[in-house]
Amino acid sequence: MIRSVLTLRAATGQGRALEEFYDEKGVLTRARQFTGCRDAVLMRSISGTSATHLVIADWDGPADYQRWIDDPWRAAVSRQLATLLDTEWSEPIVGAIYQFVTAR
Secondary structure: OEEEEEEEEEOOOOHHHHHHHHHHHOHHHHHHHOOOEEEEEEEEOOOOOOOEEEEEEEEOOHHHHHHHHHOHHHHHHHHHHHOOEOHHHOOOOOOEEEEOOOOO
16 A cells, blocks of 8 residues: 655635635545545645645555546646646645555
8 A cells, every 4th residue: 555645835825725626626535436545635734824735645556546647537627726726836736655664
């Protein structure tokens, strides 16, 4: 299992709009229905001054996450989402993937 972590920084005053966008488009619901997705959540930072959000999802493996990244619906929604993001802090709307490590 892997975990994807996507950091989003909303443009000034757009933090709530970003959250509403995720809700209205059903982004997390669609991701959870995608083969290989175990769960997906949207989190809002409560520290600091910028409206930073994390999208965290668990996947069976990297190929499952890549299929989600390559999905045409997701690509279209990502282009719409980009209009709500801080353009000075923009990065591709693709999360980093992490592998769980067992402590020894």
